[in-house]
Amino acid sequence: MESEEAAATVQATRPRRVSRTPVTATVxxxxxxxxxxxxxxxxxxxxxxxxxxxxxxxxxxxxTLLPILYDSFVNHTLVWPSLSCRWGPQxxxxxxxxxxxxxxxxxxxxxxxxxxxxxxxxxxRQLNEEAHSPFVKKYKTIIHPGEVNRIRELPQNSKIVATxxxxxxxxxxxxxxxxxxxxxxxxxxxxxxxxxxxxQDNAEFALAMCPTEPYVLSGGKDKSVLLWSIQDHITMAGTxxxxxxxxxxxxGEGSNKTGCPSVGPRGVYHGHEDTVEDVAFCPSSAQEFCSxxxxxxxxxxxxxxxxxxxxxxxxxxxxxxxxxxxxxxxxNLILTGSADNTVRVFDRRNLTSNGVxxxxxxFEGHKAAVLCVQWSPDKSSVFGSSAEDGLLNIWDYDxxxxxxxxxxxxxxxxxxxxxxxxxxxxxxxxxxMDPWTxxxxxDNCESSGGGGTLQIWRMSDLIYRPEDEVLTxxxxxxxxxxTCTSKP
Numbered sequence: 001m002e003s004e005e006a007a008a009t010v011q012a013t014r015p016r017r018v019s020r021t022p023v024t025a026t027v028x029x030x031x032x033x034x035x036x037x038x039x040x041x042x043x044x045x046x047x048x049x050x051x052x053x054x055x056x057x058x059x060x061x062x063x064t065l066l067p068i069l070y071d072s073f074v075n076h077t078l079v080w081p082s083l084s085c086r087w088g089p090q091x092x093x094x095x096x097x098x099x100x101x102x103x104x105x106x107x108x109x110x111x112x113x114x115x116x117x118x119x120x121x122x123x124x125r126q127l128n129e130e131a132h133s134p135f136v137k138k139y140k141t142i143i144h145p146g147e148v149n150r151i152r153e154l155p156q157n158s159k160i161v162a163t164x165x166x167x168x169x170x171x172x173x174x175x176x177x178x179x180x181x182x183x184x185x186x187x188x189x190x191x192x193x194x195x196x197x198x199x200q201d202n203a204e205f206a207l208a209m210c211p212t213e214p215y216v217l218s219g220g221k222d223k224s225v226l227l228w229s230i231q232d233h234i235t236m237a238g239t240x241x242x243x244x245x246x247x248x249x250x251x252g253e254g255s256n257k258t259g260c261p262s263v264g265p266r267g268v269y270h271g272h273e274d275t276v277e278d279v280a281f282c283p284s285s286a287q288e289f290c291s292x293x294x295x296x297x298x299x300x301x302x303x304x305x306x307x308x309x310x311x312x313x314x315x316x317x318x319x320x321x322x323x324x325x326x327x328x329x330x331x332n333l334i335l336t337g338s339a340d341n342t343v344r345v346f347d348r349r350n351l352t353s354n355g356v357x358x359x360x361x362x363f364e365g366h367k368a369a370v371l372c373v374q375w376s377p378d379k380s381s382v383f384g385s386s387a388e389d390g391l392l393n394i395w396d397y398d399x400x401x402x403x404x405x406x407x408x409x410x411x412x413x414x415x416x417x418x419x420x421x422x423x424x425x426x427x428x429x430x431x432x433m434d435p436w437t438x439x440x441x442x443d444n445c446e447s448s449g450g451g452g453t454l455q456i457w458r459m460s461d462l463i464y465r466p467e468d469e470v471l472t473x474x475x476x477x478x479x480x481x482x483t484c485t486s487k488p
Contacts, residue, residue: 058390062419069463072437074456075420076133080105081443081452084151084427088117088175089158097122099433101136102161102175103441103454104148105183112183115142115151115163115190117175120456122434136454140180142173145189150207154214160193162216164207168199169262170218172230191260196228198265206279206291211328213286219276225269225291227303233261271299271309277321283328292321292336298357300348316357317342323373329380337370343385345397361397365411372427378435379464386425390447392418392440394459416463420455423447436464 066073088100103116117140146165154160163171172194181190196216203220210217216228274294282288287303288310298316299309317338327333334346336359343366344359352358368388376382381398394416401412421442428440437458444451462470 056422058419059422066420069416069460070457071460072456072458073420074133074135075131076136076454076456077131078103078105078441078452078454080107081445081450082106082116082427082441082454083147083149083443085439085441085454086151086153086161086429087158087431087433087439088153088161090433091119097434099431100139100158100175101439102151102153104144104151104163106147106443108450111185112143112187112189113147113165114181114183115144115148115161115173116140117142120439133456136456140175140178141183142175142178142190143181143183143187145171145192149204152207152209154209155211156214162196162207162209164204164218166202166204168197168201168203168220168222170196170203170207170216170228172196172216193260194230194233195260195262196226196230196265197262198226198228198268199224206276208279208281208289210281210286211283212281215281215286217279217281217289219272219279219291219293221275223270223272223274223276223293225272225276225279225289225299225301226265227267227269227289228263228265230263233263267303267307269301269303269307269309271301271312272297274320278323280324280326280334282326282331284331290324290326290334292316292324294320296321296338298324298334298336298346298351300351311348311351313346313351313357314355316346316359317344319369322369322371325374325383327375327380328377329375333375335373335375335383337373337385337387339369341366341368341370341387343370343373343383343395361400361413363393363395363411363413365393365395365414365417366391368424371424374428374430376436377430377432382464384428384430384438386428386440388424390419390421390423390425390442392421392425392428392438394418416459418455418457418459420457421453423453434458436461 082103083106084104086102088102091098098119098121101118101120103118105114105116107113116138119137119139121135146167148163148165150164152162159176161173161175171192174193178190199220199222201220201222203218206219208217214230219225272293272295276291276293279289279291290300292298296315296317298313300311302310316336317340319339321336321338323337325335332347332349334348337343343363345361347360366387366389370385370387372386374384382396384392384394386392393414395413396415397413399413399415423442423444423446425440425442428438431437439456442453444453
């Protein structure tokens with residue numbers, strides 16, 4: 001039976017954000033932005049007010065359409081912002097359809113930073129706008145050594161996750177065997193099950209897990225990409241050298257000052273001239289991967305041919321590249337997002353033209369830097385992008401070039417826009433268990449001074465189903481639809 005603490009919501013188990021004086025205040029990280037001077041980083045007051053009004057207006061308009069646009073929607077307020085969110089395994093013995101959810105808490109130092117494992121109940125045909133959703137319940141807290149900038153789950157065993165913090169190491173956690181901790185000031189950090197070492201400078205965001213092998217990929221400020229295999233530290237059940245219930249060896253080999261085992265990289269790959277911001281594996285090969293960075297380059301690598309890039313795409317965007325994803329349905333298509341506010345799709349068979357990046361599609365619908373991109377697991381031509389403008393856009397490149405009489409001013413390829421967040425959407429993740437369901441998180445430090453928002457949602461199936469099929473179904477509700485759309 002879970003403890004009373006484990007049954008509480010994520011919100012209920014955390015103290016309110018503590019106001020701090022300017023001298024001691026911790027400035028929370030701005031994902032994907034290089035440091036700026038005070039003159040550059042602060043917009044004029046009138047401009048800030050105008051931007052806030054635009055966000056508020058868009059949010060108000062979105063809220064009135066909530067019952068029409070969504071099959072399900074869950075809102076959950078976070079005391080501390082989470083810079084990452086990922087779906088975990090589905091719980092087979094749960095009374096209702098429940099899935100693990102991985103979040104983080106980026107605090108101001110009054111309490112420790114944490115990695116949070118929550119249970120999320122499936123929500124069908126329900127719209128829950130409460131500040132603290134009853135469908136999201138905290139299960140376990142891991143006290144993390146430093147901020148949790150990025151979380152990635154191991155596809156072969158999603159109970160194992162990797163995290164990035166402000167250090168050169170990648171931390172590996174077996175979430176089911178880690179003890180549940182109570183995060184109070186001065187509490188010792190939880191001990192990772194494995195450390196991946198080798199970076200020469202902090203590696204904060206670029207992190208990926210291989211879909212075919214237990215490989216981990218990382219990039220950092222040392223301008224390099226590192227590849228590890230954790231296979232040697234994953235053993236069969238019953239091995240004497242591991243703790244009960246654990247998949248990791250607990251021997252003294254490769255240990256460090258923290259007492260947990262560590263492993264060095266299989267390969268160190270050089271080619272970037274600035275910080276590596278994101279990495280991704282080829283879905284069909286553990287030896288092929290790609291990376292993007294602040295040098296505006298997209299690079300493809302093949303571990304079988306050496307440590308230099310197999311292909312280097314210069315000027316893939318007009319600014320820093322923040323994110324990349326490789327299409328799981330088509331190994332030729334690679335998705336990138338940038339500080340130039342655009343999303344681009346590259347075909348690896350034809351990456352450049354006249355020495356610079358030549359995308360096959362360019363999507364312009366964001367008004368601020370793009371922070372995260374991900375292909376949909378449900379349809380090969382669909383992907384999502386989130387940005388500092390507070391929007392999470394869903395695109396379909398199959399619709400590019402097909403004019404829509406109903407929305408002629410809509411950016412090419414855009415077919416859904418989630419405007420439920422009121423600040424920058426720092427991460428999102430499609431669910432593999434529940435088709436067309438997305439979890440997304442926003443960092444609300446600029447709009448409300450702190451905290452964050454977690455939302456779990458699925459757009460109406462009338463939006464993504466074949467048009468002919470939808471129109472046939474709507475014939476039964478034609479008069480009702482006309483009545484609703486005619487209202488101001």
